[in-house]
Amino acid sequence: MFLKSAWYVAGWTSEFETGKLYTRRIIDEPLVMMRREDGTLVALEDRCPHRWAPLSLGRIEDDTIRCMYHGVRFGTNGRCVEVPGQASAPGALKARTYPVVERHQWAWIWMGEPEQADMSLIPDVSLLDREDVYMHRGELNYAANYNLINDNLLDLSHVAFVHEKTIGRKVEGDDEPNVVTGAGAQPLPRGVSNNNWSIGRTAMQAPDAPITDQWMWFSYLVPGIFINHFRTYPAGTAERLNFTEPSKDLECISDTFSIQAVTPLTERSTRYIYSGAHRKTDMSPEAAAAIFGMVDEAFREDTAMIEAQQRMIDTGPPGTMGWIQADRGLSLFRKVLDQLSAEERGATAARQTESA
Numbered sequence: 001m002f003l004k005s006a007w008y009v010a011g012w013t014s015e016f017e018t019g020k021l022y023t024r025r026i027i028d029e030p031l032v033m034m035r036r037e038d039g040t041l042v043a044l045e046d047r048c049p050h051r052w053a054p055l056s057l058g059r060i061e062d063d064t065i066r067c068m069y070h071g072v073r074f075g076t077n078g079r080c081v082e083v084p085g086q087a088s089a090p091g092a093l094k095a096r097t098y099p100v101v102e103r104h105q106w107a108w109i110w111m112g113e114p115e116q117a118d119m120s121l122i123p124d125v126s127l128l129d130r131e132d133v134y135m136h137r138g139e140l141n142y143a144a145n146y147n148l149i150n151d152n153l154l155d156l157s158h159v160a161f162v163h164e165k166t167i168g169r170k171v172e173g174d175d176e177p178n179v180v181t182g183a184g185a186q187p188l189p190r191g192v193s194n195n196n197w198s199i200g201r202t203a204m205q206a207p208d209a210p211i212t213d214q215w216m217w218f219s220y221l222v223p224g225i226f227i228n229h230f231r232t233y234p235a236g237t238a239e240r241l242n243f244t245e246p247s248k249d250l251e252c253i254s255d256t257f258s259i260q261a262v263t264p265l266t267e268r269s270t271r272y273i274y275s276g277a278h279r280k281t282d283m284s285p286e287a288a289a290a291i292f293g294m295v296d297e298a299f300r301e302d303t304a305m306i307e308a309q310q311r312m313i314d315t316g317p318p319g320t321m322g323w324i325q326a327d328r329g330l331s332l333f334r335k336v337l338d339q340l341s342a343e344e345r346g347a348t349a350a351r352q353t354e355s356a
């Protein structure tokens with residue numbers, strides 16, 4: 001079961017060229033996407049309403065798609081415009097269309113009822129437009145349910161263990177791993193947020209780097225959009241601010257962020273799109289590239305653990321998972337998602353009753 005009334009990331013806007021058909025499967029619905037001559041990106045159900053052949057096997061003709069089974073042609077609004085050998089195009093022969101918005105480098109698709117599409121619900125990922133940073137992009141495909149990936153990103157206590165050789169390795173001289181529990185997560189109307197100070201060095205810093213105070217804050221929004229910032233300040237800043245939030249224009253030593261999207265393809269497959277950025281004035285391009293390489297490796301470590309977890313869920317005996325304090329963030333997020341799904345089911349049932 002997936003939440004339909006949400007904006008899902010179908011990919012980077014740069015993935016879609018004019019004159020080509022792209023297949024996507026999101027929340028188990030087959031889609032065909034194309035960029036029109038005027039640049040507009042559109043999405044239709046990848047199923048010809050005639051005999052259900054995939055429209056993605058068709059061809060583009062003047063901003064329309066001709067199904068290459070029996071040649072019926074559709075406009076990008078889904079309407080049939082031509083049936084070969086037939087005088088008129090039947091109005092009832094209509095392909096489903098989906099609202100698409102390109103915003104801040106990503107193509108967002110609304111999987112719910114088109115008339116309910118609310119652009120104000122598109123998460124603010126405007127950081128992706130920043131030009132004063134080295135920006136790294138990556139993606140991974142998971143053979144796992146998307147909830148497990150959301151869980152992973154919402155519980156950073158795993159970093160010290162899954163990533164003990166990469167981004168979570170112990171800092172030289174430290175006895176204990178630096179565990180970020182995320183236990184302070186707070187609910188938002190469509191997600192959760194968390195912020196905290198930590199003091200010390202990070203695994204990604206050189207061993208002789210000065211000790212800093214680090215402020216991390218993130219929001220995690222449905223269906224699985226992770227907006228994560230990380231800034232370092234001179235030692236003593238956290239105490240001086242009484243461990244409260246630093247103002248956005250307080251000068252920092254380094255400024256880093258990562259924006260990620262978890263897009264469910266099917267119940268057991270997920271596309272994970274991520275980005276990471278470091279302010280150019282903080283480091284050399286080589287240093288940024290070295291960090292990005294380590295992050296790519298770390299994300300493959302997540303994939304291995306989560307896919308193994310999924311296999312255990314699918315093949316192990318039934319039971320109930322345990323709970324620790326670090327699960328607060330993921331529990332809150334799942335609660336928000338469940339609540340929105342319940343509201344959606346209620347609204348759908350009400351509409352059905354009305355139209356019966």
Ligand code: FES
Binds near residue numbers: 068
């Ligand atoms: S299935 Fe598409 S035209 Fe017949």
Ligand SMILES: [Fe+2]
Binds near residue numbers: 152162299302
């Ligand atoms: Fe991880």
